[in-house]
Amino acid sequence: MTSLSVKNFLEASKFKRFHIGLLLWGLFIISFEGYDLVVFGSVIPSLTKEWGLSPIQAGLMSSYGLFGMMFGSIILSLLADQFGRKPLIITSVIFFSVATFISGCATNATLFSLCRFLAGIGFGGALPSVISLLTEYMPKTNKNKTITLALTGNQVGGILAPLVGMIFLTTSGWRPVLWFSGIPLLFIPFMLKHLPESPIFMLRNGKLDELERTLTKVNPEYRTLMNDNMPEPEMKTGTNKIPFVALFQNKLALTTSLFCIVYFMGLLMIYGLNTWLPKLMQAAGYPLLSSLGFALVLNGGALLGTIVTGVIADKKGSKALITGLYVLGALCLALMGYKSNLFLLYLLIAIAGICTMGNQNLLNAFVSQYYPANVRSTGVGLANGIGRLGGMIGPTMGGMLLSAKAPVIICFIAFALPCVIAALALLGVRKKHEETVVIPPEAELTS
Template structure:
C-alpha cells in the first residue's frame, strides 16, 4: 500500500456515508468555533456599558482572541502535520469551549481578555486540521463543495451567536450567551470514536492496520480498486513542515497567500465585531443591528454553498478574486443611506464576498499545497491572517473613537478587499506537483 495508491482510491471513491459523517463533524467543529469567535460581537455592547469600556478598549479585547488564533494556527497546525490531525482537532475544541465558558464568569476586562486569548489558540488549531482531513478524504469531484460546506460552519456560528444573544440578553444578560459554548464538549467522546486520522500521517507512522480499517469504512472492497505503484522516494528531513512552504517555487505564493488572508480576515473580524455597533451608530436599535449581523452571516451561508459548486465546475482562483472586488464595492456602499431592502441585500452580498469567499479560499489553498505541508501551509496563512483579524477590530474602534463617519468606517473595511484581489492575481494558477518529491505530496488533489 503506497501513498499514491491510497490517494488515487480516495479521490476516485464514491461520496457515501463515511464522507457525510466526516463532513458533518467538520461542520459541527467549525460551527462552534465560529460561534465562540463571533459571540464577542453580540455581547460587546453589554460589556461596554457594564465595564465602561471605550471603543478602543473593546476592539483590543476582541484582538486578544485573534492574537491567540495566530499562535494556534501556526503552532497547532505544525503539530498536526507531525502528530496527526485528529488529536489536534479534539484538543482545539476543548481549548476554545472551556475558555469561552470561563469567560462567562469574568468580572473584569483583564480576565475576559485572557480567556479570549486561550480560546483563540483553540480557534486557530481546529480549522487547518479540519480542512486537511476533508481535503485528503473527500472525492475529487466533491472536494470544493464539501470543504466550503463544512466552512459554512463559520456562518452557522455567526448566525447562532446573535440568535442566542436575542434570547438571553434582554432577560438574563450576556453571561449565558458565553456559557452556551459548553455544548461541543458534550460531543467530544463521540468525535474521538468516529473521526478518522489523516492517511498521510498513518502511512508515515506505519499504522497501516488503522488505515485499512478506515478504508473499509469507505468501501469494503477497496483492495480491488487499489492500483499499486512502485516504491516511493524517502521524505527528506528539510522538507518537513515550514521549510517545504518555501521550496519548489512555493515561496512567493506562500507570501501572497499570507497577504490575502491578512486582508480577508481584517474585513471579516472588523465587520463581525463592529457591524452591530456601526448600525446602532447609524440610528438602528440594538436588536435590529443584531439582525444585520444575521443577514451578514446568512448571506454568507447560502452564498458559500453556491460558490463551492461553481468552484468545482469552473475553478477557484478567478472566482475568489472577483468576489473580493464585489465585496469591496458592497462594503463601500453600506456607508450611504438607502432603503432597507437594498441595505439588507448589500449586507448579504458582503457576507458572501468576505466570509463565504474565505471558505472558498481555504479550500483553494488546501489543494494547492502538497499533503506533507498542507496543515502547516493553511495554518501559516491563517496565523498571519489573524494579524489582520486583530487590526480590523482595533481599526474600527479607533475610527469610532475619532468620530469618523459610518461611511468612512465602511470604506476602511472595503479597501483590503482590493488589495487581496491584486495579490491573488499574482499567485500562480496551480502548483506544479511534479517537482514535489515527498510521497505525501502526491496526495494533493
Template structure:
C-alpha cells in the first residue's frame, strides 16, 4: 500500500501523451467556442444591410449572446464544481453548437438574438470548466503556459471566423458562415471518450476506481491500485461553497479579479465586434477591415502563449500588469491614424495585450482558488466580466452612431486597460491557495498527515 498526494504527483509530472490528448481536446472545443462568438463581428455589416439595422440595434444583438455567456459562466461553473466538469463541458458544447447552427435560419433580428442568447449560455458555461480542467492536470511548471495555449484557441476561432467570412461571404451569404459552426457536433462522441473527469470530483465522491486509471496514464514508473491511499492538500480541499470566494481573506482579490475581467472583456468584445465597422467608417474596404480583425486575433494567440510562458517564469501578477499597460499604450497610439505597417503592428500588440491578457488572467484566477471552487471562481470572474463584454459592443455602437472622431473610438477602449492594471495590482497573492505561482509552499511526503488530512480515499 502506498500513500499518494495527488496534488504533488500531478505537479511533478512531465508533459506526457495524457496531457497532449487533454490539451488538443480542450483546444478543439475552445476553437469552436471562439468561432461561434467572434463570427458576429465578421458578418455584422451584412446583417445590418439585410435587416436594415442601425448600429445601436446591432450592438444589442451582440450583447444578447454575452448576456447568455454571463449566465452560463455563473451557473455552470458552480454546477461543475459540485457534479463534475466533464459532463458540463459536453452539455455546454452541445448547446452552443446547436443554437449557433440554428441561428443561421433566422429571418429577423429578434429570432437571431434569442438563439444567440441560448448559444451564449453554452459558450459561457464551457469556458471556466475547460480552464479548471487544464489547471488541475497540468504540471506545475507548465500550468500557465498550457492554459494559455488552450485558451488561445478562442482567438484562433476568431481568426477562422474572419477567414471563413472572407471566403464564404463573396460566394454565399452570412448564413453559410453560421452553418459551419454545426460541424463540432460530430466530434462529441470522441470528446466523451477522451476527456477525463476532474480528479477533485473523484476525490470528493470517493470514486477511487475512476481516479486510478487517470493517474496511471501519467505514471510511467509504477502502477497505482485500489490498495493505495490517495490524499489531497488541505489547501486544495473539495468544499464547493460559493462563500469560499470571499472568506479566508479572499474577498478583495475576488472583487479585483472581477474588475479586471470586466475591463478586459469590455475592450476585447467591443473591439472584436466593431473593429471591421470602425475601420470601414475610416475609409478602409470590407476586405481590409476583416484583415485587421484577423491581425487582432493573431496577436491574441501569440500574446496569450508568450504571456503564459512569462507568467510561469516570473509570476502572473507582474506579467498581467505589464500587459495591461502595453495594451493602453497600443490602443492610444491607434487613435493617431498611423501608417499601414505601424497600424498592423499596433493591432497585433493590442490583441496580444487585451485578449491575451484576459486569457492569462483566467489562468491566474484558476490557480488562486482551491480545487473545490476553481470552476466557481473562474466562472464568476468571467460571468461578471461578461457585463463589461455586453457594454463593449453597446459602447462601440454608441460611439459609431455619434460619429465621433476615430481618436475617441480607440481611447474609449484604452482607458479600461489602466483600470485593469490597478485591479490586478491590488490582488493579494498571499491569501491564494498553494499551487502555481501564487506562493511557493510545497507539501512533501513528510507533511501529508499534517496538511492533507482533509480528504483521502
C-alpha cells in the first residue's frame, strides 16, 4: 500500500455515508468557529456602551483575536502536518470554545481581549486542518462542492450570531451571546470517536491497522479496488522533511507569496465588514436591529453563493471564477456607499457576501487542492496566517475611518480596493503541474 494508491482510491471513491459524516463534522466545527468569530460584531455596540470604548479601541479588541489566529494558523497547521490533523482539530475546538465562553464572564476590556487572543489561536488552527482532512478524503468529482459546503459553516455561524444577539441582547444582555459558544465542548467525546485521521499521516507513522479500518468505512471492498491497475500520476520526489520550507521549493515560492497576498486582502475585507457593517449602517441612519439584519443578508448571500460557486468550480475550474468574483465584489462594495432604495441595498450586500466571504471559501478549497498532502495544512495555514494580518488591519481601519467621521462612501471604497488587489494577485498564480507536488520518500510506505 502506497500513499499514491491510497490517494487515487480516495479520489476515485463514490460519495457515501462516510463522506457525509465527515462533511457534517466539518460543517459543525466551522459553524461554531464562524459564530465565535462574528459574534464580536454583534456584541460590540453593547461593549462600546458598557465600557465606554472608542471605535479605535473596539477595533483593536477585535484585532487581538485575529492576532491569535495568525499564530494558530501558522503554528498549529505546521503541527498538524507533523503530528496529525485529528488531535489538532480537537485541541483547536477546545481552545476557541473555552476562551469565547470565558470572555462572556469578562468585566473589563483587558480580560476580554486576552480571551479573544486565546480563542483566535483555536480559530486559526481549526480551519486549515478541517480543510486538509476534507481535501484528502473527498472524491475528486465532489471535492470543491463538499469543501465549500463545509466552509459555509462560516456563514452559518455568521447568521447564527446576529440571530442569537437579537434574542438575548434586548432581554439578557451580551454575555449569554458569548456563553452560547460553549456548545461544541459537549461534542468532544464524539469527535474523538468518529473523526478520522489523515490517511497520509497514518501511512507515514505506520498506523496501518487504523488506516485499514478507515478505508473500510469508505468502501468495504477497498482492497479489491486498490489492487486494480489504477493510473497514478508521476510525482516529483523531494527530500525535504520540513513542510514550511517545501512551500518555497519546486516552483512553489511565487505562488505561495501570491496566495498570501490574496488572503491578506480577502480577510481584510471580511473581518472589516463583519466587525463594522452594523455600525456603518447605523452611521447611515439605520436602527441597530436593521443593521444586524444587514449582517444576516451579508452572511446569507455568502452561504447560498458558496454552494452555487462550489458546483461551478467542480465543472469549470476555480481560478477564473474566484478572480471574477473579486472584481464583482469590488464593484458592489463601492456602490454600497451610495444612497439607494432598500431592495437594491440588500441585493448589493448579498452579492458582496458572495464575492467576499463566499469567495474566501472557494479560495480555501482551491489552495488546499493546489498543495501536496504533506504540506497541505502548512500551506493553507500559512496563507490564512498571513491573511490574519489583513484581518487585523480591517477592523482597525474601519475604526479609524469612523473615528475620523469619514463619509460612508469612503469607508466602503476602502474595503473595495483590496478586492481589486486580490484579483490582480490571482492572475499571477501559475497553473498547477504535477512537478509542484512533493512527496518525500518516507511517505512511500508499503504493507
